[in-house]
Amino acid sequence: MGLKAMLADQSELTIVASAPTVPELLATGSELDLVILDLRLADGSSPKTNVEQLRAVGVEALVFTSAEDPYLVRLAAKAGVLGVLRKSEPTATVIAAITAAANGEQVVTTEWAAAIDGDPGLQDVGLSPRQRDVLALYASGEKAARVASLTGLAPHTVNDYLGRIRAKYAEAGRPARTKTDLYKRAVEDGWLPIPTRDQPK
Template sequence: MTRVALIDDHESVRLGLEAACARDSNMTVVFSGSTVTDYLEWRTFSASPPADVVVLDLTLGDGTTVTENVRRVVTDGSSVIIHSVADRPAAVREALAAGAAGVVSKASPIDDVIAAIRTVAFGEPLNNVEWASAVEGDRAFADAQLSARERDVLRLYAAGLPLKVVADRLGVAYSTAKENITRVRVKYVEVGRPAPTKVDLLRRALEDGILSESADDAPAGGPSDR
């Protein structure tokens, strides 16, 4: 069961999302409110675990910033989907840089929003038209200045290969491949796009065009590791 929290200062939006989630037998709305502060206070007083996915409006009416809201929710332990009119690409990029898993337009069909919640709940990257529009052309957001070797290691590792297999395929020592991944993570932190997990590294590789979603990039098999 995917536990969902809805944070939007427009009640009609929340009611529509609640009704859509209620139609999915594997999804339940545990919180619906207008601010992140209200959500975190509910968490404290109810002793409820964090929601699996928080659907968050890009701009709330309480004067908070998108960076502040996303970071508070992510730090609390939830994944964040920005639900926005998506006409402010700079603010969307800000949300993605703060750790949001993706963005879904409020103009999207409700089934697309529900599908996005499922995708993020399974720990998969959310890449769609809204996300692409937000990052396209913004090289300051996209460029972590990775070396050619670091890009090679990231491409294979993010595609699902264990790090030892990556090292063997590139003809380098395991320690060298591990050091490259460490440097990649440090560089992404330096540009405000942290990637602490393998799923995060996959998102960064997709964002930066290092890895495509085509079958050509998929590894032949083998288990993945962190």
């Protein structure tokens, strides 16, 4: 409703359809130039999945969000959205961003850049994709043996990776001596989602 109100006086921008999920939106059969996508939808779907579904049918997306979860913002940004726009932005900024995105232009914002590059206030530790996988699994609560089973790595390799990961964080001035520390680092870097109240950490 807020978005419709913002665009009410914009003759070149028309909301042709809305839906609680991407599949339901696509099922309307509406001709879409751009989808304005929230990060949290009714079906609990991943932003990455939603963006991929839209791009598969030739439709680009602009994320319009409160941006409270850097993990979800990063998923959407890396899936290839045209930009990430905060709902708190002034109406004029929102209209300009939607207009640009509808014309296929990239909408470069601080949130979008930070999601792509990581939090500029946190020094990148340069983890490899495999190390990130191990970190995410281990920090989310799995034991090293279970991580080995899930990744197909040998247990000693997992332990070696964990040692290297801890060393990299220590070198970056972000020590991660305990499993809880590793969890915090993984959340900070967007490799794990921020916990909700029903998922305490």
